[in-house]
Amino acid sequence: MAGSLLMRCSCSLQVLVSLWGLPQLLANEEGGEGWSKSTDKEGRAVQSLKIQAPTMTEEDQYGYNMPDQYRCDSCRAVMFHLDEELKKKQPKSRRLSEWEFVDTFDQICANSFEGYGIKLVNDKNVLSGPALKDDAVLEPGMGAIQMGGDTWKKRLSEICRKIVYEKVGEEEMYDYLYSKFKAGEDIDGKDFCTKKAKQCSPVSAGPLPPPKAKEEKKKDKPKKEKAKEKKTKGGADKEKRKEVKSSSEGAKGGKVGVEEFLRQLAAKHGVRDEEYVSSRTPGDWEKLMVSLAGKIFNRQSEEL
DSSP: OOSEEEEEETTSOEEEEEOTTOGGGSSSOTTSTTOEEEEOTTSOEEEEOEEEOOOOOHHHHHOSSOOGGGHHHHHHHHHHHHHHHHHHHOOSSSOOOHHHHHHHHHHHHHHSOTTOEEEEETTEEEEESGGGGGGOOOOTTEEEOOEEOHHHHHHHHHHHHHIIIIIIOHHHHHHHHHHHHHHTOOOOHHHHHHHTSOOBOTTTSSBOOOOOOOOOOTTHHHHHHHHHHHHHHHHHHHHHHHHHHHHHHHHTTOOOOHHHHHHHHHHHHTOOTHHHHSOOOHHHHHHHHHHHHHHHHHHHHHHO
């Protein structure tokens, strides 16, 4: 495509770019319905097209598995390539043996997904590639850049293997494709992906809705709350028992800490605990100790 065309980018800047080698990135060719004709400030005829690139999420860029929003289209792409490649290797006179169609499925899943990626179509990221070209219906004056790479090839390869061997089964998959081949009919990838592979929503035939978080059963809540209350109460009772035990051991002559000893002494002397255990300066502590020593000495003398 010769010449330079004025293009309105998604960033709202107008730049003059050479379109040599760029048509594969655009949704419309020069002169197509998507291009709008106008004149620039100098009166020259130009054609403009707004090009938008998708905003890649972290899952789009780095995730190992295919994001859920693309699973339906992924399945349709898988069915397209399974049907297309199998027709090339399917003899008209007989069915393939099991090892033959399994080997064929392996090769298709490993090598058939070049040229896939995502692009922004009408403000929504969609999976794009050889099997999904007809889905990218853009508004007039709009174009789209596809963001692809090996990541999408690997994801589609993995989706292909899961659909063939886990979701459907290799024998059932071959029976379906072979029956369409014998009848000379085209496969209905969207119908198959909805009813058999369970990768598309039966309501919209589009992406499956995100899985709902498992709601906790109401009848379990009282049990858990009761158990928590019992545990809390049990812990409090345990602490109380420890305090009682500690006090009783002190009364019987068992070992106690300094603070507990002072509290017991305050009780014997008929004063508040704070008078014996509150913070003091070293000098005040010495005075208290001397006073207490005198009281203890006098009491012991009276007992003798």
